[in-house]
Amino acid sequence: MNPLPHTEALSLDKVSLFSHLSPAQRAQIEHIGILRHYTTGEIVFYEGDESRYFHFLIEGEVSIFKSGSSSETIQIHRFRAPSLIAEVATLKEIPYPASCESIQPSTILKISRDPFLALIQSDPSLSIALISSLTQKIGALEHALQRHSAPSALAKVARLIRDDRGIFQRLKGIEIARHIGITPETLSRMIKKLKSEGVITLSKSEGITLLLPDELNRSCG
Template sequence: MNRIKEIPFFSHLDKNGLKKLNDISTIKKYNSKEILFFEGEEPKHLHVLLDGVVRLYKTNHKGNQIFLHQFLPVSLIAELANFENIPYPATAEFTCRGEVLRVDYKKLEEGFFKNPELSFQIIKSLAGKLKIMSEVVTNEIVLTSEAKIAKFLVENGELFSSLKNTKVASLLNLTPETLSRTLTKFKKQEFIRIDDGLEILKLDDLVEMYAN
């Protein structure tokens, strides 16, 4: 109950509302690599990530994972499936131990959807998701690998420096080989330098590669 009060999503609820919400929800702990839900599964709960990190991915025809997004607390996860009453469109997996609030969706719908503040929060969340998906489309369909990498270097330089290349490659849905080759190319062109962290030497040239 105290946990629920701290969720920005529900923080505006009054005592009665909190109690009702508490009655239809449970908190569940997960370990790293545990699956919150599989692509294709029927949703019964609304999941609110309280703690830990969840990665969302689809699986392609060859069985490779296509990374879509990484969720940090506190966020709703795949609420689309609840609202549209469709199977989960992707798989959600914990990358470290964490916790979710599982809310019985049917009961939530009955009791809470008249609440304007909650509606507003849901709108925010959905719009955010839509933005994410739109970016996925841009990154995966519109951009070449080179452009994807250039964009990532410019926009996530810090993160790049802190991660192994294999990890970066998987975030970008590329093979480590492609990433490696592209990075050496960028180094040869003197767009970047890498020693103990990324240094961008020719920002404009990098940006040019993905912006239009």
């Protein structure tokens, strides 16, 4: 495997996991890594692919999704740079349980699993950083599972507003609907219902403003 070009080694500065490394340690990672650029809509890996690499998202944003019934896809989570992607599957050496798609031009540093794990064994601070990343991912996945397991479409929307109101300013309606596994039409109806009941307001400039938090919590189911 060819090392990364020297000029691209600076990308490691944007990954907090590597911020403490010495030049020699960074050189080791550059030697075992591959820097890949993905266009919007390009697949990083498919569900069921062999997990041979750690994926460090340096620039851009990706979507983790699963294929559902009737050719529909369910978005599980979105990751913005800098972030570590699908490290659990890579650590356990199991096929990827979901697919990953670049949803804007993205740069990913792919590092071969076995050489990287050997490096971790020689550098305990890297191991601690990896554990921290895993802990954050577990929390994010728990929130995602709670939203997808909500008893109704209204509960899904209410839980999303409760957990991440800013998403309504970051994403388009069709992307938000996909994020929680409902149709854009259903999302629109649920937002209108919450607005008509005085629970929230919604504007392009300010996004969602929560007016009645107790009522929203009741809608969460």
